[in-house]
Amino acid sequence: MSDLTELAISNLTAGYEDIPIVKSVDLQVDKGKVTLIIGPNGSGKSTLLNAVFGLARVFGGQVVLNGHEVTHLDPSERVRLGLRFVMQRRNIFPHLTVEENLRMGAWTVRNDRARMASELAKVYDLFPVLKELRSVKANLLSGGQARILELARGVMGNARVLLLDEPTTGLSPKLAKQIYDYVLKLRQMGYTILLVEQNVKSGLTVADEVLVMRMGSPIYYGSASEISVKMTEIVSSWLRY
Ligand SMILES: Nc1ncnc2c1ncn2[C@@H]1O[C@H](COP(=O)(O)OP(=O)(O)O)[C@@H](O)[C@H]1O
Ligand SMILES: [Mg+2]
Numbered sequence: 367m368s369d370l371t372e373l374a375i376s377n378l379t380a381g382y383e384d385i386p387i388v389k390s391v392d393l394q395v396d397k398g399k400v401t402l403i404i405g406p407n408g409s410g411k412s413t414l415l416n417a418v419f420g421l422a423r424v425f426g427g428q429v430v431l432n433g434h435e436v437t438h439l440d441p442s443e444r445v446r447l448g449l450r451f452v453m454q455r456r457n458i459f460p461h462l463t464v465e466e467n468l469r470m471g472a473w474t475v476r477n478d479r480a481r482m483a484s485e486l487a488k489v490y491d492l493f494p495v496l497k498e499l500r501s502v503k504a505n506l507l508s509g510g511q512a513r514i515l516e517l518a519r520g521v522m523g524n525a526r527v528l529l530l531d532e533p534t535t536g537l538s539p540k541l542a543k544q545i546y547d548y549v550l551k552l553r554q555m556g557y558t559i560l561l562v563e564q565n566v567k568s569g570l571t572v573a574d575e576v577l578v579m580r581m582g583s584p585i586y587y588g589s590a591s592e593i594s595v596k597m598t599e600i601v602s603s604w605l606r607y
Contacts, residue, residue, distance in 0.1 A: 370396040372558040378427035380417035400559040405579030448526035460505035471522030510541035
């Protein structure tokens with residue numbers, strides 16, 4: 367583990383109730399890097415993110431966030447340490463406005479008015495479309511706008527490591543590209559990202575490293591350029607199982 371490592375997963379086995387779903391996963395993400403997780407449906411990608419966030423049962427191994435061991439901490443404590451989760455299932459608050467949703471992303475500083483104002487300014491600067499929509503109820507947003515809001519809420523406050531679970535699923539190619547442009551921008555700003563994506567090709571456009579999962583186990587782990595070459599072979603191997 368180098369000084370730059372923001373998220374280190376070692377020998378992690380996790381699942382739900384009595385059932386281990388992901389087995390012996392090793393993974394390290396350095397500051398400002400994107401690690402892409404791909405694999406067929408049901409291969410445990412979301413379960414791995416759940417385990418990193420504290421929403422799955424850990425049977426063995428470790429999760430270290432920015433030097434702190436968090437393996438058995440509550441999600442709220444991980445949030446305090448800078449971890450954020452943009453889940454596969456959409457979870458904005460439909461009856462709150464865009465701005466109220468954003469405020470929820472920085473609840474740890476909710477009583478600090480100056481800090482909250484500067485966090486909102488930061489996010490509106492990054493995602494100008496949300497500034498225009500700030501007073502709009504979230505249930506009136508388009509699918510693409512709602513995803514942007516979730517991403518933006520994820521960088522409120524002290525965020526440093528973002529878990530993004532299929533942030534473009536169901537979006538048009540044009541909107542998906544917009545989301546990816548934001549992901550690239552966040553990476554440039556130094557956020558550390560663990561990204562699950564069904565669309566291998568678009569995922570690879572932003573990835574530094576790639577982890578390929580099958581039936582809960584890592585089958586490839588390496589740099590994006592190295593794996594790009596083997597991608598056709600890897601994806602066709604999914605079809606054989
Ligand atoms: N909350 C849960 N409780 C029990 N089993 C689950 C739960 N969520 C997912 N699973 C099971 O875990 C396996 C992996 O699912 P998941 O992590 O969602 O895969 P992926 O995100 O790669 O499609 C599947 O067999 C799924 O049925
Ligand atoms: Mg999933």
